[in-house]
Amino acid sequence: MKDMLSKQAVGLKPSGIRKFFDIVSEMExxxxxxxxxxxxxxxxxxxxxxxYSLEKGRTFYTSNSGLMELRQEICNYIERKQGVTYDPKHxxxxxxxxxxxxxxGLRAVVNPGDEVLIPQPSYVSxxxxxxxxxxxxxxxxxxxxxxxxxxAEELEDAIxxxxxxxxxxxxxxxxxxxxxxxxxxxxxxxxxxHDILVMSDEIYAELTYKEKHVSIVEIEGMRERTILINGxxxxxxxxxxxxxxxxxxxxxxEQMTKLHQFAIMCAPTTSQxxxxxxxxxxxxxxxxxxxxxxxxxxxxxxxxQEMGLECFEPxxxxxxxxxxxxxxxxxxxFAERFLAEEKVAVVPGTAFGECGEGFLRISYAYSLDNLKxxxxxxxxxxxxxxxxxxxx
Amino acid sequence: MxxxxxxxxxxxxxxxxxxxxxxxxxxxxxxxxxxxALEEEGIVCGYHTMIDWEKTSVEKVSALIEVRVTPQRGQGxxxxxxxxxxxxxxxxxxxxxxxxxxxxxxxxxxxKEISGFVSDKLSTLDSVLSTATHFILKxxxxxxxxxxxxxxxxxxxxxx
Numbered sequence: 001m002k003d004m005l006s007k008q009a010v011g012l013k014p015s016g017i018r019k020f021f022d023i024v025s026e027m028e029x030x031x032x033x034x035x036x037x038x039x040x041x042x043x044x045x046x047x048x049x050x051x052y053s054l055e056k057g058r059t060f061y062t063s064n065s066g067l068m069e070l071r072q073e074i075c076n077y078i079e080r081k082q083g084v085t086y087d088p089k090h091x092x093x094x095x096x097x098x099x100x101x102x103x104x105g106l107r108a109v110v111n112p113g114d115e116v117l118i119p120q121p122s123y124v125s126x127x128x129x130x131x132x133x134x135x136x137x138x139x140x141x142x143x144x145x146x147x148x149x150x151x152a153e154e155l156e157d158a159i160x161x162x163x164x165x166x167x168x169x170x171x172x173x174x175x176x177x178x179x180x181x182x183x184x185x186x187x188x189x190x191x192x193x194h195d196i197l198v199m200s201d202e203i204y205a206e207l208t209y210k211e212k213h214v215s216i217v218e219i220e221g222m223r224e225r226t227i228l229i230n231g232x233x234x235x236x237x238x239x240x241x242x243x244x245x246x247x248x249x250x251x252x253x254e255q256m257t258k259l260h261q262f263a264i265m266c267a268p269t270t271s272q273x274x275x276x277x278x279x280x281x282x283x284x285x286x287x288x289x290x291x292x293x294x295x296x297x298x299x300x301x302x303x304x305q306e307m308g309l310e311c312f313e314p315x316x317x318x319x320x321x322x323x324x325x326x327x328x329x330x331x332x333x334f335a336e337r338f339l340a341e342e343k344v345a346v347v348p349g350t351a352f353g354e355c356g357e358g359f360l361r362i363s364y365a366y367s368l369d370n371l372k373x374x375x376x377x378x379x380x381x382x383x384x385x386x387x388x389x390x391x392x
Numbered sequence: 393m394x395x396x397x398x399x400x401x402x403x404x405x406x407x408x409x410x411x412x413x414x415x416x417x418x419x420x421x422x423x424x425x426x427x428x429a430l431e432e433e434g435i436v437c438g439y440h441t442m443i444d445w446e447k448t449s450v451e452k453v454s455a456l457i458e459v460r461v462t463p464q465r466g467q468g469x470x471x472x473x474x475x476x477x478x479x480x481x482x483x484x485x486x487x488x489x490x491x492x493x494x495x496x497x498x499x500x501x502x503x504k505e506i507s508g509f510v511s512d513k514l515s516t517l518d519s520v521l522s523t524a525t526h527f528i529l530k531x532x533x534x535x536x537x538x539x540x541x542x543x544x545x546x547x548x549x550x551x552x
Binding site for chain 1: 396399400411414415416417543545547548549550551552
């Protein structure tokens, strides 16, 4: 058959991670630092609620927006954490992971020709979702010297009269960068001035290691123009449950709910029941996991310092983003050689945007023992590279 | 730092001081001082090793014994508890709310040795009213550590 495929779909670049995944999965004894999900199991009391809901036969669809009880808990949670209130009836939608919320959120707000601002390095979905929504993605290249935060100047420079929405991916995957209150206030001014929307992906909000995470919706005049996205994957180690949510102005959520209804129907019912338990009784689990991540984060930064590898101090998520420019290789070359010679997998920074060139994403969603082993190998590898450089 | 330090060494008392300092984000000397303080205050009471004796050739039997006693005037349960915990074969003694008073855990070489201890020494104490001995058949989890299964990383090796 001729022209069997959508040109738009075919035109999407496959995720840079995929290629690497294929190489790694063929190496049986490879150690991986390439995982983008927690190493912890979902806390047992949360799993138990999921099991209980199955036992009780709660195996039917929920309402399109999700269980009212869960939406109410989400509103309580956001009020507790961020001090911002949402109406569970009209301003919350339970989605299949934060990923779905990104997709339908963009589709709900953009029109052909609209520009979507995407700061990079960042998660791999924003750009393809923007394209499939019919918008034009406009990349803002974040800089290491700003600790990969988005500055007001960078934002101002990227805005045109076609700009519709800014994606705000903090705490950031892959850099671990965060936006503090002062950073958010600075960009909020630009956002208000140009009257654009914000899609704030705060999936790593619970994992910050400085002060408590601040959401853009806390800043004056921002709640009414922001789609706030979060979920259970990272905070409660629930990646496989596929559960996230979006909060925002009623008008936008109404459209998102419609798209969700037609594409998905409703998020998995079992996961929704488990998530209620997570929000009600999961604070302590989150705290314990955060503490463990922070210990590992300190260990990695200390190790980089010892081996003289340049890395800014990231205060969020569970990634560090060291710079490897001194070795005169691309990120991909470095990652491929490191894997071939030491059997350790890291993800090249370029998988998250071209401006990730010269950097690696190293995940610390691994036990300290595992990290120690892998970092020992990184030190050997880096030492060897420097030795060779001297020789020639 | 104190609570975090305690949580770490509760799980791994063999962790070295330098590493402790790194993961806590403090100086090594601070860790040394804090540990010393914790020991002096009797908060850190010892550094033990968890051993699954089942997997060795050494014969060991453990038991939980529920003990009902008559509390003594002015002393409550402390006196009788002390008389019990002084036996070296006694591992732990807890005062318990509910149907009985003291929970005693015990290790011995054989069933006979333990039953001998209960009938000869424990039951014959003046204030002991009754005992009920439960032998442990299998330990699944002890001190927060699962003994029957090893952690296995089943995640995809690379994910975005």
